[in-house]
Amino acid sequence: MHSEGTAQLPPVAPGIFTTGQEGEGSSLLGGACPACDRDFFPRPSRCPLCLGAIDEKNLGSTGKLYTFTVVRVKPSWGLPCPYGVGYVDLDGSGLRVLGLLDPESLDRLEIGLPLRLAVGEMGVDLRGNPCLRPFFQPAEEGAHE
């Protein structure tokens, strides 16, 4: 799936990713508490540890696959069937985040696989409207960017 940045669609949820020029350089957006030196994804409205203010933080676009599965039953949200999800250890912050996986790369999934974030039209949002979702694809897919 290489459809990032092609549509003027809303994100599945606000404030969870940013897309660069023409969709290249998509990054996850999270939060950081300067007092606790802790990062979060998604960004909480306040730090759950000190209840202080949270700064927006760009969590980057790369990581490694910690674990994964392919869901083969009828999906919700108009997601592809089958679709992959995994926990990804983000480079830099070290956060382990849940993410969708590129439906075209499901046969290449293995623990430790280097991944890069992409954003594209996938499924519908809570109101049933088409939307953009972030997903991870094997890192070399984006090497040309």
Added chain:
Amino acid sequence: MNEVYLAGVGMTAFGVHAERTLVDLAGEAAGLALADAGLEPGRVDMGFFASATAAPLFKDVTVGQNVFWSVGINQIPIFNLENACTSGSAAFYLACNAIAAGQARAVLVVGGEKMCVPEAGLLNSGATELDTQLGLVTPASFAMRAVRHMAEFGTTAEQMAAVAVKNREHASFNPMAQFRKPTNVAEVLGSPMIADPLTRLQCCPIADGAAAVLLCAKEAVPSLDRCLRVRAWAYGTGDYANPQDMARWGTDYRVCASAYALAGMQPADLDLIECHDAFTIGEILHYEALGLCAPGEGGKLAASGDTALGGRIPVNVSGGLLSRGHPPGATGLAQVWELATQLRNEAGERQVAGAGTGLAHCMGGDKDGDAKSCTAIIITN
């Protein structure tokens, strides 16, 4: 702190009850528990009703008052509780607290679901949660634990399938279980894939059904003859730390350790366990958290026969969620129903010889790669 006694239990058959309402099912279980204890409904002085799906599926709220009045109980404080898969066991926890604190003397806890309807999809952790919108459903969560456990410890698909085979074998001796036909490893692994590597026969089915238990202070127990003692009730929520270790479930270990500490017991003191086998890998993870084996050895334990009826520590002799089906509001109480039946030596063909101490363990919800809730209850005769 007052001692807590388990005076009565009741349960409907689990399965598809298309012609019956939730109030009807739950009322049947409540009536059976009262009759089992020999307690007049008017003596009950607090009530809990647990259900996870009544509100989302039917927009039903405060169902508990309807259930309790259907068995002649009114005026007393009644609480409706939703806590995903631990709805029933969390209500049990609150009932024990009320008796221990002297706030109530006879507490009826009822849990039930009517969920075999077209609107029911896979359980998730709430539609507005980002994880859910990114495709996380409960089978996927456990499948990802399985992938990690296999990679770190060499756990095999066959070892996971052994859990399903064992529990179905147990269910063949349990007239109250929904699925009673024995299976085998090849059939389990050959059933349709739900979320790799978990096949359909490794995922618990849903069910309509209800269960109820009556908890009493000693002075309110109608007859001590068949009465059991609740030795520990532990409940914890997740720590939501990041990163979570998905092959060593910290919240599971913490709550199980808490139950043992409260009872002053160790794993070797248990004669049987009903644990949350919503998925085969779950039972394997719970073996490790419960201290039945070393971390990482759960797969080998599952295939060893030690957790089968007649083994060192039988687990899920009822057939478990995998065979009974999983109506979340009822499940935690159905586990207690099985412990009571065993500890009273009334379990027939599936009786654990000399059963004196049992543990019921339940987990629910999903948040940040952790559970939202975990309960462990220890009961003795």
